[in-house]
Every structure is written in structure tokens, then in C-alpha cells.
Amino acid sequence: MQRVTIKDVARLAGVSVTTVSRALNNAPEIHGETRERVLRVCREQGYRANLLARSLSSSRSSLLGLIVPDLANPFHAALALNLELCAQAAGYQVMLCSSRPEEGQLETLFDLFFSQRADGVLLSSSGDGAYDLARRWQGDMPCVLLGACAPEDSPHRGNTVSVDNYAGGRMAAEYLHRLGHRDVAYLGLREGSATHALRYRGFLSAAGDLGMKVTAIPSPYSVSTIEGGRHLARGFLSAPFSQTAVFAVSDSVALGLIQVADELGVPVPQRLSVLGFDNIEYAALPNIRLTTLSQNTPRLAQSALRLLLELIEDGDGGGYVRRLITPSVIERATCRRLPGPANT
Amino acid sequence: MQRVTIKDVARLAGVSVTTVSRALNNAPEIHGETRERVLRVCREQGYRANLLARSLSSSRSSLLGLIVPDLANPFHAALALNLELCAQAAGYQVMLCSSRPEEGQLETLFDLFFSQRADGVLLSSSGDGAYDLARRWQGDMPCVLLGACAPEDSPHRGNTVSVDNYAGGRMAAEYLHRLGHRDVAYLGLREGSATHALRYRGFLSAAGDLGMKVTAIPSPYSVSTIEGGRHLARGFLSAPFSQTAVFAVSDSVALGLIQVADELGVPVPQRLSVLGFDNIEYAALPNIRLTTLSQNTPRLAQSALRLLLELIEDGDGGGYVRRLITPSVIERATCRRLPGPANT
DNA sequence: CGGCGGTTTGCAAACGTTACCAAAGCGGTC
DNA sequence: GACCGCTTTGGTAACGTTTGCAAACCGCCG
16 A cells, blocks of 8 residues: 655656646646646556645645534534535535534544644534633634624624524514514523524514513423424423414424424414424425524525635634624415404 | 644653653653653643644544535434444544535545545445445545445445345335235336345345235436435326335435325325335434334444444455345334235 | 663654755846 | 846755654662
8 A cells, every 4th residue: 555655756757846746736837848747647656645744744734624513403414515515615625523412522623623733613503612612722723603602791702603693583573473473482492502592682672672472481402403392392382372473493493393283283373383493404395394584504604614714814813703694584384374453 | 823842842841752752642661750741741831733743654544534425314414423423432533525416526535535644434325436436446545335235247346334225125025015015116216226226126026025016116316305205206196006005215205205195195104105214313203203124323333434444454354345234124104004814 | 890671761764745945947138 | 158037946944743773771680
């Protein structure tokens, strides 16, 4: 398994290693003929540059680290895919790892990426812990947080690209109000996550403005799995309730809710309208058709990547950047217009 | 962004770089005290070894390449997750990339992994193209194919771990026969994939032995998305049909079929039993409860990883290894026992 | 005190690139 | 024919590790 190196090529082409290197990186200061000859030898010998050596020498790896909390979650899978596409287009390769629930795994991954001299790291997570981590490593590698929001009372403002959760919350309330709903529930309130806090505050604020009644239902369960949503829904639906609509913090929760509603004989949307958040692929399926707020994954990915590349190439500009992507309501079949006075 | 290197540590600890290296790789030939001192300095200075340099020098990277065709596919996502877990337990890190539909992407990824001097590559794919590729690279990096089967007429036998598709096909036929079905369809026959060919042949063989009538429905669509399954199902269900059961090549196809059946008013399983293959997470959901054959992802992952590590550590033993994992029938709600003579 | 194993250390050469700087080649001008 | 500027090439020192080999140290025996 002896591999052909740049030296072999140089010898066979009758030039110096420097010249080979130049031919490979198509530097301007090389004679056309020489380049051709060198490249031909490369092809003949099946030469592949050793990225390890290249990175070590040039101190840039063209590698980006990407950490997602859970590969099985379709929203994150879609995000990863989009990021991979954008990165590749920009000449970077993505190392994808999932942080999974294990404590300390996030730290391990940062460590790994750093040791590998990744040019930058994208961290997708909704937890606040990610924030501290990103700050700690910020000085060593450019980091962009995806989808996370700074806790408002944090002194730290990290480079962040996320959906505008506050606006999303408001939009949800406004949408339900427009359909005539006046008594609604917010399903899956989470402690310790600024992302969710913002979403909730936006919802509450708009609902208040519009004179709607809001019941918040906190979740002790995971809010990113259908199973968690089912648990939550069982609690909510098994007692009598007055609400005509539910805003769920995620599509997963919404899907769980719909399933339980189905089992308990609560017709959706006739008795209860359901509005989700994320617009995961499964939400569009013909026998689900969940009305939801779309995060617009491609835009999110593109924006995050662009920011990261700026940081890498232009250096840390000192301040921090935060980009918000406005979500949009995707109307499908799980929200119903209530009869009554015309609502614009 | 000046990083602390092994030299800095050596200087600060008053020893040579060799000694630091030994302390870090806890070599046996080092004095306990010295090691402590060195490690303390490392901690104080926040030293992180440069994996690039380490790999370059030691010519092993502890990196494994993993290629999956599609991250959005839950089966592959689950597989990736399991592999990541196993690999990490064995001290390897996984670089996950999706080959996506693009032509040439597979080649690009192999190239990338090679350039990065990955210690080995895991390739998950059901297409035959993967086979040639694995063969071409086999000499340069240990490769294990996951889930793919050699085309039977290929002279090449690559290192492979896959579900026993032939046995799976047989089990499917036997299971349906046991429930009393005698007139069945095989939905989603694929050209150019040995995996699917084997599955089909197994099904056909057992069905033949048991005297069942089989109608094969070839698929011009993708067989790994629900959407593809829907297209296929529409073709099948819109004309009158005599079959009482369908064996779908994948859960995705089965899910698509069930949806269309629902839309067209064909009750499942009363009028039509549906049997899937893969046991993806969504198949278990309470309002789906798809009866299916399980690929047993964790076993698959573990087995593949063990094989790859053997190849890496003990070298290519000359011959090729093929491991088959027997699938198992997961009984849920979409297959019905037909009334009639008792069938064992 | 010389010598002898065994443990612990250090020197220096890899590993395969890139990058800086000097030098060679080559027309053309004065 | 010396000199100049431009293009093209090569030599060599990095980059941050590991590794083989030689040297230093240490306690002990004869």
C-alpha cells in the first residue's frame, strides 16, 4: 500500500516538487507546457495529494465541522443536507457528527474539530449550553450557531443564524386569530431554552394585543420527538378543554398531538385546530397535511454558511453577527376557520 | 490565533518533545512524575494535539469515512447513528457524507476520504455502481459495503455486510402464506440492483414452493421515498386487482401504498395486506403500525464496523468476507390472516 | 571502581506538503 | 556586450507530530 507522493511525480516529470505543487494549485507563474507534463504524470501515476500534509503546511483544511443534536430528526437531517450542499459549492467539505443526548459529547466534538484544525464549526442546537461552548471556542475557531438564540440576559452575543422565533410566535397567534380562534393553547413550553422562550413570548405578545386567551402547557418531555409529543398530548387531551386551537412548539409535537387526538376521537381540525413549527418533510404527507410555520431550511443553511465563510476568510470582525430568517405560514389541512364574525 | 504546540509544552515542562509525545500517548517507558508534570503543563496551557500532524507522522488517522445515499432516509440515518456509536466506542471518528443523487459524487467522496487518509471506508448503498467503486479503491483503503450485494455474475466478491435479502424474500412469502394469502404482488421490482434482485428471487422461490401466485410490479420510480411509493401505488391500485396482499420492497414504498389505498378507499388490511421491508422508525408509529421485515440496524452496524476494523488492523486477509444478517418479521397491523383452511 | 542490566531521556530524521527567496533563462535596449 | 525586467524554476525551511536509535542515568554486584 505504498502511495505515490509529490516527490515521485517530481522525479518522473523531471522537475522539482515546488513546480509540481504549483501545477496542482494552478499557480499563475508556471509555464503551460510544464503544467501539462506534470499533470499528465499525476494522472498516469494516479497521484492524490495528501490533504493532511497540505493542511498542515498551509494551515487551512477546507473542512467544516457540523454538529447536529440528532440525525434521526428530519429537520436536522434536512438542514445537514442543505449545509453540505452549500459547503461543497464553496469548496469546503463537511464533517457531520451528532451530539446525541450524552453529556460531554458536544465538548468532545469541539475538541475533535479543533484537533483536526477544522476551518470553522457550525453548531445546530436549541439548548442554551451550546452557547457557552461556542463562546469558549470562539477564539480558537470561527463558530456559527444555527437555530439557537442567545439567552437574553447573557452578556454574550454570538454569531448566530436562526429563524426569527419571536416573529414566528407572533405570526402563529395572528394566523390563528385571523381564523377566528380566541381561546388557544401553547403546547410544549420549555424551560432553559431561549429559542423557545422567544417563540412563546412572541406568541403571547401578539395574542395579548389581539385579545386572545392563551393557556401554556409546559413540557417535561422531549419536544423533538413524536413520542414526547404523544405524552404531552395525552395530558392535555384527556381532560375536558375549552381551546379551539393549539400552537405546538414543533412539528414532532404536533404530529404526536394529532395521533393522540385521533385515538381519543377528537376530530382535527373540526374540534381542534393544530399549528406546528418547522415544516418537516413528513408534515407535507397527504394523510397528514399539517399546517405549520416553515423554517425555510435552504435559506437558513445558506445564510449560516455564508456567515461562517466570512468569519473564516475575513477574520473575526470584532463584533457579533446575528441573522434572523423570517418564517412563513404553510397552510394545509389542520387549521380550520371558525364560523362567526368575519375576521380579516 | 497562535496555537500552543508540543514544543511549547516541552519548553515549559523542561523536557524534550519526544518526552511530551510519550506522555500524551501514555507510552510505558516514561517516569510517572515526568508524565504528571507534562500533563499538568498541557492542561494549564490548554494544549490540543494537532491530529493532522499526528496522522501525517504516524500514517493512521483514526478516521472512518461513511457514505450514505441519503440522509433524509430514516433507515440510513439510523444506520449512520449506530455506526457512529460503534466507531466512537472503538476510538474512531466517523466522517459522514451523503452521496446524494449526483453522478460522480460517490467518486468525489472516495477521493476525499483517500486524500484525508481515512483508515477505512464504509459505503452504504444498494446500487451496483458502488460495487465497482469499492473494488477500484479496495487496494488503497479497506472498504466495507453495507447493505449492498454483489451482482451474482460479478467476478468480484467484496467485503460486505448486508441483510440476507434472499432469506428475507423467502420469509416474506412464507409469512404471507402462513396468513392464508395465495395471490400476492411484489411491489417495486428494481432493475440493476443485486440487492433487490436477490430479495425478489427469494420471494419468488418460496412463493413457488408454496404454490402462490406472484405478480411483480416493476418500479420506474425511486424506491426509497414515500413519494415514489405513491406513484407506484397509484398505478397498481387504480385498476382492479385480485391480490390479497402486497410485499413492498421498502417501508417507504409500503407507506406510500397505504396512503394511496386510504385515498382510494381500499381498506388495509381488510381488503389488502401490506408487508414492508426495513422497519424504519416511522413504521412503528401508532397510526401506521406497518408489518415489516426488520433489518436490525444495530447488529448490521456493529457487524460492519467489526469487519472494517479487522481489515484495518490485521490487513487485508486476501480473500473477501461477506456477512449476512437474517432479518425478522415484525408483526404489526397491516397484514391480516385470511379466513379459510387452517394454515400453520 | 569498573561494568552491567534496566529504566528514562533526547536527538534527529522522517511524514508530504506549501511558501519564501534566490537564481536561472530569455528577449530586448542602450 | 553588459544590463534590465520579466517569466519560470529550484532549494530549503517550515508545519507539528511520531519513531528508531543512541545516550544518560541509576542502583547494584563483583
